[in-house]
Amino acid sequence: MAGKRKMERRKRQNMTEKERNEKRRQYIFVIQELTSREIKRKYSRSYLGILWSVLNPLLSMTVLSLIFSQLFKRSIENFPIYYLTGYILWQMFTGATNAAMTTLVDNKNMLIKVRLPMEIFVIARVYTALTNLGYSGLAYMVMLVVFQVTPQITMLFFPCIVLCLLFFTMGISFVLAEAYVFFGDVKHLYSVLLTLWMYCSAIFYPIENLEGVIRTVIEFNPIYNYIDAMRSIMMYGVMPPVWEIIRMAVWAAVVYAAGYYIFRKNKNKVMQKI
């Protein structure tokens, strides 16, 4: 009896190994469809549609440059690019986490009725933000040309930073999505936290102006890490120092692992609650 069961299990394992690829492809397809839904939905009532993903960072760059480039004239060389670099990464992070937070609740029906892994919904929202980052990246590239930033070999490091940020974002998203199922308050709390976090990420001011505790806080801030690394490879053509790269990777790995672990652990509870 026991032997028979073992055999069965082995058989099933073999089967899943064969089907695993197929399954993964199916999941990727689902993620693509969910993502395209998110994007279409976001711009479904606007005339310019997806163009807004490109325009948004540009407009916001213009506005902030108008005000702040005078203020930081002597400490930031190329304020619009300085700002835009931080802004698109920050947008990706907030966009992803904010959207992912509510995803389980929003997709309640699907979750209950369909046997899809819950992770897919979170990943789809994060992927949507990544796609948005792609469009913003277009605007960014145009601006690099406009402001005559010389192409550097270090710019090729760009995907690595985005990848780290992506995993970091995913980890946070997993936790938030789950927490939101149990407490709606998380949403409001998080929006406050995000404001604090934004000011601690030196998106539109030079960190050199700050000293003491607050500066230390900023330098420990993983988001600032990513932004800073991005700036140094895009604007100054310098690779970030080794410890910064290590720190970026470790942040990403730890947060992702922790987030995923928590997510897996509470899966069943979430299903019950929903």
Add this chain to the structure above:
Amino acid sequence: MQRKGKKWLAVLFTAAVSLTVVFLTGEKEIKAAGETASFGSESYEWVQGEESPIGVYVSSDNPVYFAEMTVVYDPEMLQYSSGAGLEAEGRVRVETGGGGNTEVSQMLYFIPLRSGRTEITIESVTVQYESGETASAAAASVPVTVALAEGCALNALAIDGEPLKEFRPDTFSYTLDVGADTERITVTGTPEADTTTVSVSDTELALGSNTIQITTTNEEGSQALYTLTVNRAEPAKSPPEQKMAEEEKGTASKAEVIQEKDIESGTAAEKMILFILLALFFILVVLLLILIHILRKKRRYRYRAVNKRQHHKKMQDLQQKVTENLQEQQEEHIEIDVQHVTMEFKREKDEATSIKELLIRTIKKQRSYEMFKALDDVSFTVHKGEVVGIIGTNGSGKSTLLKIISGVLAPTKGKAVVDRSKIQLLTLGTGFDFELTGRENVYLNGAIIGYTKEFIDEKYEEIVKFAELEGFMEEKVRNYSSGMVSRLGFAIATIRDTPEILILDEVLSVGDMFFQKKSTARIKEMMNGGSTVLIVSHSTSVIKSNCTKAVWIEKGKLRAVGEPEMVCEAYQKM
């Protein structure tokens, strides 16, 4: 159970440790790269009234991107002319870009006002490198001598009538020590020329160091400045003087207090921020602790329950083994085996929906749970090829049962043995998005219920045709009628090849009469394909006409299993 908890803590702990390690090792160091500030030459000799240049330099081992510094001079001796920005009288702010050189320089121009000796100092030098790192260099100063104008020199300097022995006309500063009881001295200077006037600043002496300035002015208006530093010794212990001294100390300490306050107001903001951050951190920690506490409690509760059940379970296991053996002998083709499935939901009596509420309740120990059994020890089997109808009133646990069978939910007790890869749950319009067009929804919905892109591409025309929605597919679903939506949902859901186990959750009453006929035919077709079917419905007629077996669940309990006719009759009589 407890070991699991420890593991969890261990994971947390290691994460925290690794994070701190990263923090500590990652501190940004300011590397000294030999930043120095200096002047063009070791000393300067200038002529009164003539604009004179002085070069300030900042050099480093690395290419400098930007440098800034403050140049301090004595406004009584020198007048700042040009070269950089005047910050305040006596302070010049120099900011200069390095352009990648290792040395940055700037020329400043001063006009000496008087003859004498003075100093120019470079202070608070900050160097910024291209990497954005900044470093500071030590201050540096240089002596400046302004040559004597004609007739401005003193021939002799007398203090209280006695000539100063070490006096020389081209030495401009002197030091003198006097006793504690000297409150005033008389300073007289003898000028070189008769037409030169000599003026002496206040000669009243305070305790400690006093500076007396002796200014000479010749007929052309040129001036020279001699300074005499007089050190008055600490007082002997005579009462009035002590009082004075105390008074002085009072003012001095007052000044200190003011200074301290200045510094404090600078750091106050910082402290405030630190405080806020600490508070936030504290709140987070408290929340975490509460969470852990809650989790632990739950575990303990379960642990106890498990213990209690252990004995009972052993007996049950034995029994089960016997029955399983029996069953295996008797029935080879069991497709779905639901064994003693119990599903408990922990329902809080008026559930806390905010953290605040939860906190208050936890503290007051007012959190009362109510175990709500959605399913209570339900067991039945379904054989291959059977069409089983599940009936029951609303909220009797039918949908929960389906979720357990399809693997969406895990039961609290018992198990449902079934090959989950064979199951297809037929649901209508899952994930329909009303802002998208019909076409987009076909792909979205298809993807969600497990179709590949190729499959949808291939079957797209067929779906549209079956749903009778030709010409509406580019329209947004928002503008569809409800019938159209369910038709499309049905078409997508049933286009697939017949699965081995099919679960239908209230899908048999879709659309108008004509479409209902069509859909029933489609379902029948699928059923006759030899697959095992589970149907959930309120309608006894649907079950009577389609099923070979019926299961009646009422309030989580299994009431009857058997012939559809009989079960439905019992259900209706209730």
